[in-house]
Amino acid sequence: MIKTVHRHLKKQVKLSLLVIVLVVAFLAFSLLFNGLFKPSHANYIFTQEVDVRQDPAIKRVIEMTTQEGSVSRVEFPKTNDHAIDEALRDFVKKHQHAFFEVTSKNENRIKQQQPAHHHISFEWYVVDQNVASVVFYEHWNISNVAYHSNIETFLINFNSSTAVNSKHLINFKSMNQVTLKEKITNVITQEGLLLTPNESVQETLDDFLKDPNIIIDRHTIKLLLQDSKLKNNEGTYTAIELPFASVPAIMNPNLLALLPLPIIEKPTNPIPPKPNNPTYTNKIAFTFDDGPNANTKKVLAVLKKYNVKATFFVLGQQVAAYPDVARQIIAEGHDIGNHTYSHKDLVKASPELAKAEIDKTNNIVFETTGQTIKLFRPTYGRYNASVKSLTNLHFVLWNVDPLDWKVRVPKTIANNILTHTKGGSVILMHDIYSTSAEALDMVLGQLIDKGYDIVKVSELLGY
Ligand code: ZN
Numbered sequence: 340m341i342k343t344v345h346r347h348l349k350k351q352v353k354l355s356l357l358v359i360v361l362v363v364a365f366l367a368f369s370l371l372f373n374g375l376f377k378p379s380h381a382n383y384i385f386t387q388e389v390d391v392r393q394d395p396a397i398k399r400v401i402e403m404t405t406q407e408g409s410v411s412r413v414e415f416p417k418t419n420d421h422a423i424d425e426a427l428r429d430f431v432k433k434h435q436h437a438f439f440e441v442t443s444k445n446e447n448r449i450k451q452q453q454p455a456h457h458h459i460s461f462e463w464y465v466v467d468q469n470v471a472s473v474v475f476y477e478h479w480n481i482s483n484v485a486y487h488s489n490i491e492t493f494l495i496n497f498n499s500s501t502a503v504n505s506k507h508l509i510n511f512k513s514m515n516q517v518t519l520k521e522k523i524t525n526v527i528t529q530e531g532l533l534l535t536p537n538e539s540v541q542e543t544l545d546d547f548l549k550d551p552n553i554i555i556d557r558h559t560i561k562l563l564l565q566d567s568k569l570k571n572n573e574g575t576y577t578a579i580e581l582p583f584a585s586v587p588a589i590m591n592p593n594l595l596a597l598l599p600l601p602i603i604e605k606p607t608n609p610i611p612p613k614p615n616n617p618t619y620t621n622k623i624a625f626t627f628d629d630g631p632n633a634n635t636k637k638v639l640a641v642l643k644k645y646n647v648k649a650t651f652f653v654l655g656q657q658v659a660a661y662p663d664v665a666r667q668i669i670a671e672g673h674d675i676g677n678h679t680y681s682h683k684d685l686v687k688a689s690p691e692l693a694k695a696e697i698d699k700t701n702n703i704v705f706e707t708t709g710q711t712i713k714l715f716r717p718t719y720g721r722y723n724a725s726v727k728s729l730t731n732l733h734f735v736l737w738n739v740d741p742l743d744w745k746v747r748v749p750k751t752i753a754n755n756i757l758t759h760t761k762g763g764s765v766i767l768m769h770d771i772y773s774t775s776a777e778a779l780d781m782v783l784g785q786l787i788d789k790g791y792d793i794v795k796v797s798e799l800l801g802y
Contacts, residue, residue, distance in 0.1 A: 655680035655700030676714035752778035
């Protein structure tokens with residue numbers, strides 16, 4: 340009896356031990372299995388911050404996230420502006436999430452231990468202290484399953500704390516699409532960017548307009564194209580560079596109003612011209628504001644000496660005062676553009692007054708010279724969407740400002756022009772000062788010798 344009980348107890352202990360051993364073995368096996376074969380099941384995030392070379396005020400946040408065997412390494416900028424940071428981080432996180440969604444659904448890949456990688460990096464372009472561009476590069480690689488590469492660009496404005504995706508920057512409503520396509524096609528041809536000559540880029544341009552990526556750089560607007568027909572001249576994409584002055588033609592006026600205009604060349608950061616690159620545009624344009632007056636004749640004489648055509652943005656009241664000079668400008672083959680009637684700041688003026696300032700000048704130029712004006716240069720380069728809506732004239736700004744109205748020393752003005760002019764430059768001068776005429780005389784010969792084609796601004800911008 341005792342023996343039976345004892346044996347029974349022994350049997351129970353053995354059974355319990357077996358259960359314990361089995362449980363321990365199972366746990367050990369699970370741990371081992373997870374530890375050895377699915378180490379990446381543990382999700383973790385690793386963050387690091389580094390400086391952004393182009394702008395010491397900006398940090399680059401690098402975040403490594405591992406989830407279900409998939410690795411994502413993303414970068415996003417950290418500025419001092421909370422709203423901008425959040426917008427850019429949200430964008431990056433949304434794309435990371437989309438990647439993890441795809442990989443988590445793909446069980447085969449996890450079973451076969453195939454690596455899946457996601458990568459977002461960015462480049463930062465400083466325009467001035469308030470404006471920057473950022474381009475994000477995204478790349479997925481889920482082995483044998485999916486491959487994906489993408490770029491997205493944002494325009495950053497610190498004044499308004501906004502980061503706007505460039506998809507919203509192109510003005511689709513107008514006829515500008517045609518103009519823009521022509522401009523892009525011209526650059527592709529001039530720079531020999533087609534891999535197979537004479538191939539049509541129509542589809543490429545349509546794709547671009549559906550999903551436009553733009554960077555505003557200090558001097559130019561860059562349109563980023565991704566197409567296998569084109570040479571990658573910058574990173575993993577093709578950059579089509581247009582002079583900044585042509586931006587108004589293709590941008591949404593509401594967003595354009597956010598840009599600090601004019602963009603004045605900083606003497607500390609000159610961009611050298613590229614005269615050695617035969618495919619680079621060698622066209623430049625001289626523009627003269629605030630005239631005409633008696634001094635305009637000196638400028639006209641210099642232009643005649645070098646057989647150069649230019650564009651004069653006149654004030655209506657000056658045309659009324661110097662009608663003969665206005666007629667001489669046209670007779671000698673130059674263009675006249677509108678610069679308001681009495682140099683009013685149209686952003687501050689009422690819409691009625693602003694419209695009168697523009698219309699009166701169009702009328703007096705037509706009555707005096709027979710010329711119909713096509714171009715408008717806002718005073719101080721200042722305008723907004725409401726000013727833009729007052730007229731159909733093309734808004735023309737500038738990207739080289741030698742400060743001739745302020746400096747009044749011909750040699751200094753000449754140096755300013757020579758230092759900053761490059762292909763695509765629109766140079767701002769004032770024909771009402773004799774020092775400006777003297778500076779012009781100093782630079783025209785040198786610029787022609789350097790191989791620049793000096794044209795009217797309407798030709799440079801394709802209006
Ligand atoms: Zn002016």
